[in-house]
Amino acid sequence: MATDFIAPPAYALGIDLGGTNARAAVVDANGRIVSSAKRRLDERSPAAVVEAIAAAAQSALDAAPGVAVKACGVGAAGQLRGDTGVVAVAPNLGWREVPLGGLLSKRLARPVRVVNDLKAAAWGEKRAGAALGERDVYTVFVGSGVGSAVIANGQLVLGATGVAGELGHVKMVPGGRRCGCGEDGCLEAYAGGHNLIAQMREAIEAKVATALMTRIDGDLSLLTAAVLEEVAAAGDPVAVRIYEQAVAFLGQAIANQVTVLNPARLILGGGVLLHSPRTYDRIVQGVGLFAARVSREGLKISPAALGDDSGLIGAALLAID
Amino acid sequence: MATDFIAPPAYALGIDLGGTNARAAVVDANGRIVSSAKRRLDERSPAAVVEAIAAAAQSALDAAPGVAVKACGVGAAGQLRGDTGVVAVAPNLGWREVPLGGLLSKRLARPVRVVNDLKAAAWGEKRAGAALGERDVYTVFVGSGVGSAVIANGQLVLGATGVAGELGHVKMVPGGRRCGCGEDGCLEAYAGGHNLIAQMREAIEAKVATALMTRIDGDLSLLTAAVLEEVAAAGDPVAVRIYEQAVAFLGQAIANQVTVLNPARLILGGGVLLHSPRTYDRIVQGVGLFAARVSREGLKISPAALGDDSGLIGAALLAID
Numbered sequence: 001m002a003t004d005f006i007a008p009p010a011y012a013l014g015i016d017l018g019g020t021n022a023r024a025a026v027v028d029a030n031g032r033i034v035s036s037a038k039r040r041l042d043e044r045s046p047a048a049v050v051e052a053i054a055a056a057a058q059s060a061l062d063a064a065p066g067v068a069v070k071a072c073g074v075g076a077a078g079q080l081r082g083d084t085g086v087v088a089v090a091p092n093l094g095w096r097e098v099p100l101g102g103l104l105s106k107r108l109a110r111p112v113r114v115v116n117d118l119k120a121a122a123w124g125e126k127r128a129g130a131a132l133g134e135r136d137v138y139t140v141f142v143g144s145g146v147g148s149a150v151i152a153n154g155q156l157v158l159g160a161t162g163v164a165g166e167l168g169h170v171k172m173v174p175g176g177r178r179c180g181c182g183e184d185g186c187l188e189a190y191a192g193g194h195n196l197i198a199q200m201r202e203a204i205e206a207k208v209a210t211a212l213m214t215r216i217d218g219d220l221s222l223l224t225a226a227v228l229e230e231v232a233a234a235g236d237p238v239a240v241r242i243y244e245q246a247v248a249f250l251g252q253a254i255a256n257q258v259t260v261l262n263p264a265r266l267i268l269g270g271g272v273l274l275h276s277p278r279t280y281d282r283i284v285q286g287v288g289l290f291a292a293r294v295s296r297e298g299l300k301i302s303p304a305a306l307g308d309d310s311g312l313i314g315a316a317l318l319a320i321d
Numbered sequence: 322m323a324t325d326f327i328a329p330p331a332y333a334l335g336i337d338l339g340g341t342n343a344r345a346a347v348v349d350a351n352g353r354i355v356s357s358a359k360r361r362l363d364e365r366s367p368a369a370v371v372e373a374i375a376a377a378a379q380s381a382l383d384a385a386p387g388v389a390v391k392a393c394g395v396g397a398a399g400q401l402r403g404d405t406g407v408v409a410v411a412p413n414l415g416w417r418e419v420p421l422g423g424l425l426s427k428r429l430a431r432p433v434r435v436v437n438d439l440k441a442a443a444w445g446e447k448r449a450g451a452a453l454g455e456r457d458v459y460t461v462f463v464g465s466g467v468g469s470a471v472i473a474n475g476q477l478v479l480g481a482t483g484v485a486g487e488l489g490h491v492k493m494v495p496g497g498r499r500c501g502c503g504e505d506g507c508l509e510a511y512a513g514g515h516n517l518i519a520q521m522r523e524a525i526e527a528k529v530a531t532a533l534m535t536r537i538d539g540d541l542s543l544l545t546a547a548v549l550e551e552v553a554a555a556g557d558p559v560a561v562r563i564y565e566q567a568v569a570f571l572g573q574a575i576a577n578q579v580t581v582l583n584p585a586r587l588i589l590g591g592g593v594l595l596h597s598p599r600t601y602d603r604i605v606q607g608v609g610l611f612a613a614r615v616s617r618e619g620l621k622i623s624p625a626a627l628g629d630d631s632g633l634i635g636a637a638l639l640a641i642d
Contacts, residue, residue: 079615088615136481148581152471152478152485159583160457161619164473169613170577174569183614248495256491256574257581260469262480292490293504294400294409298482 011064013057013072013110014316016117016308017100019092022049024056025309026064027316031128033309035063046098054107072112073319075120075311076100082162085114113319115158117311118165121269121304122149123156124314127321130305131265138263139304140167140254141270142279144193145180150261156318167257168192172249187253191246193272197223199242210238225272229279247279251286258291258299269304332385334378334393334431335637337438337629338421340413343370345377346630347385348637352449354630356384367419375428393433394640396441396632397421403483406435434640436479438632439486442590442625443470444477445635448642451626452586459584460625461488461575462591463600465514466501471582477639488578489513493570508574512567514593518544520563531559546593550600568600572607579612579620590625 010029015022025036037059039052053074061069078090085101087093105112115123122131122139131137137151146168150157157164168188169181176185180194189195200212200223212231216222232243258266266287273280284301291299306313331350336343346357358380360373374395382390399411406422408414426433436444443452443460452458458472467489471478478485489509490502497506501515510516521533521544533552537543553564579587587608594601605622612620627634 134481136478136485150473150581152473152480153476155474155476157457157473157582159473159616160455160585161583161615163613163615164457164581164583166580166583166613166616170580171573171611174573174611181613186613252492252495253577256577259487259491260471260485260578261478262482262485262487264481290492290495292484292487292502292507294482294484295480295487 010320011067011069012316012319013060013069013108014120014312014314014319015053015057015072015074016120016311016315017049017053017074017076018117019077022053022056023312024053024060025312025316026060026067026069027313029317029320031124031313031317033313034067035060036312037063041093044093044095046095046100046103049093050100050103050107053104057108070110071319072104072108072110073120073315073317074100074104074112074114075117075315076114077117080114080116080162082160083113083115083158085112087114111319115156115315115318116149116162116165118147119149119156119158120314120318121306121310122151122267122314123318124306124310124312125267125269125304126151126314127317128306128313129310130267130302134264136261136263137265137267138257138261139267139269140273141304142191142193142250142268142272143270146188146192146250147270148257151263152261167253170253172253187249191250193225196225196228196242196246196272200228200239203238203242208238211236212239226275229276233278247282247286250283252290254283255287255290255296258287259295262295263299265300265302267302267304269310274303274307331641332388332390333637333640334381334390334429335441335633335635335640336374336378336393336395337441337632337636338370338374338395338397339438340398343374343377344633345374345381346633346637347381347388347390348634350638350641352445352634352638354634355388356381357633358384362414365414365416367416367421367424370414371421371424371428374425378429391431392640393425393429393431394441394636394638395421395425395433395435396438396636397435398438401435401437401483403481404434404436404479406433408435432640436477436636436639437470437483437486439468440470440477440479441635441639442627442631443472443588443635444639445627445631445633446588446590446625447472447635448638449627449634450631451588451623455585457582457584458586458588459578459582460588460590461594462625463512463514463571463589463593464591467509467513467571468591469578473582488574491574493574508570512571514546517546517549517563517567517593521549521560524559524563529559532557533560547596550597554599568603568607571604573611575604576608576611576617579608580616583616584620586621586623588623588625590631595624595628
């Protein structure tokens with residue numbers, strides 16, 4: 001009697017490595033989270049971070065008994081050296097040239113693939129979120145920084161050295177505002193959350209009259225992107241200038257990528273965009289105004305669907321796929 | 322006695338369809354042209370163009386006796402409807418929605434693949450020219466218009482509707498100079514060859530004092546990109562303004578794509594760039610200034626190597642590959 005062979009379901013560990021926490025999850029091949037766990041990163045040396053990841057991973061594995069997990073994917077906030085597993089720079093962790101993939105693979109006794117966190121998040125959205133079933137996807141994240149990820153012909157685009165997607169560092173104003181990267185006039189220098197706050201602070205410190213000062217009652221630590229949007233909506237000229245510049249540059253820069261990449265779907269995510277329907281709508285409007293007609297015809301635009309889990313899910317699926 | 326089976330070498334027909342001529346070539350799997358032929362397009366109806374292509378193809382085939390050609394690739398100057406073989410718009414031919422692939426496949430009794438001419442040229446450079454062996458390539462063409470083609474993960478990026486690469490229509494100046502596409506502020510409106518000429522003509526017709534007028538002895542038909550460069554190099558303020566604007570915008574726009582795409586190699590081609598070492602050097606300089614550091618480290622830049630044959634060769638190789 002012939003017995004049907006049924007392939008065991010595929011599972012992988014997904015790791016989301018930020019600057020504050022390491023999260024781990026057991027994820028199935030459809031992007032469903034079976035179990036998850038989190039560890040705070042009290043210490044940021046590579047050895048301590050690897051131990052924190054291993055502890056989170058073990059908790060997630062313990063909570064999914066009987067599940068065979070063969071591979072592990074990591075989405076790390078930083079720049080990777082291509083597909084080598086080496087983290088070239090991770091500013092939040094103070095890392096340079098850390099062979100995270102190798103260290104973690106040894107510790108977990110499993111193959112480990114490390115990608116940039118935004119690329120992992122974009123892959124999560126493609127495989128199990130807002131871009132399910134699409135072959136050509138452009139995903140933009142606006143949070144404290146600005147980043148993006150390109151999926152073309154159904155594949156994640158890493159780029160020649162693994163740093164494709166650096167939308168935050170396209171130049172909007174040659175010789176313009178200094179960016180955290182050390183170069184001038186980058187999109188992020190005008191539109192990233194950290195820089196929105198910096199621009200408000202600079203106006204206040206330059207004693208420019210602005211309702212921002214009264215809104216925060218003199219406490220500069222209360223400045224946020226949400227405060228900027230609120231005060232701009234009330235018509236304060238300083239807040240209007242900063243906010244309008246940011247949304248105009250975001251709309252133009254994203255539109256220009258839509259023009260060149262011709263994606264089927266544009267996904268907008270990240271803290272600043274997901275928590276502000278008004279800013280989201282302004283970006284959509286900017287893409288409609290500035291993307292070439294032939295590229296915006298038929299373009300679908302949607303918010304990221306998986307929220308904070310997209311990186312965990314995408315990292316695991318990149319290990320499976 | 323066992324006989325070794327040797328796969329017959331693969332050959333394909335490559336067609337380069339411009340606005341004036343149809344060229345055809347028999348090309349081998351390494352991108353070598355075995356034979357070629359050309360027909361003038363005296364009439365531009367789809368039926369007449371298909372006959373001209375068929376005649377050129379027959380001449381090329383007759384000149385390569387004993388070669389088995391199974392497939393045909395066409396690089397057409399126009400916008401394609403994805404990979405359907407339908408030419409959505411071909412301004413030089415006055416075409417709209419012409420099912421060229423279907424018509425030609427019937428006439429040639431062979432499978433036919435139709436792609437945009439710049440995509441075919443980029444593929445030729447990747448398979449047999451300046452980008453041989455690279456997986457991630459960005460190719461920019463500056464001629465009468467401005468266009469580009471993206472190769473990522475070793476594959477040509479067509480985009481969701483086949484129009485990826487429209488670099489000429491990224492917006493440099495919201496609400497700026499009107500472009501031939503009907504939108505405002507496009508790169509091509511400042512930097513395409515047709516628009517360089519239009520800007521010189523506008524300055525002359527507005528009676529602005531400029532050495533351009535004496536250089537052409539009052540004959541506006543003598544205005545070319547080469548004349549602009551020459552008169553700008555001599556310091557004429559009008560020519561300097563137009564030329565500097567064009568090279569600055571080209572450098573910035575190309576650099577921004579390098580930042581997002583992170584190619585291993587950037588290839589610069591097209592009539593304006595290939596015939597002007599000075600403009601070529603200025604673009605390279607602009608990319609060095611404006612591309613994000615992490616994307617320009619290790620970036621190789623070179624001129625297109627196959628000249629006018631890149632489209633023919635690339636179209637044939639796209640049919641083989």
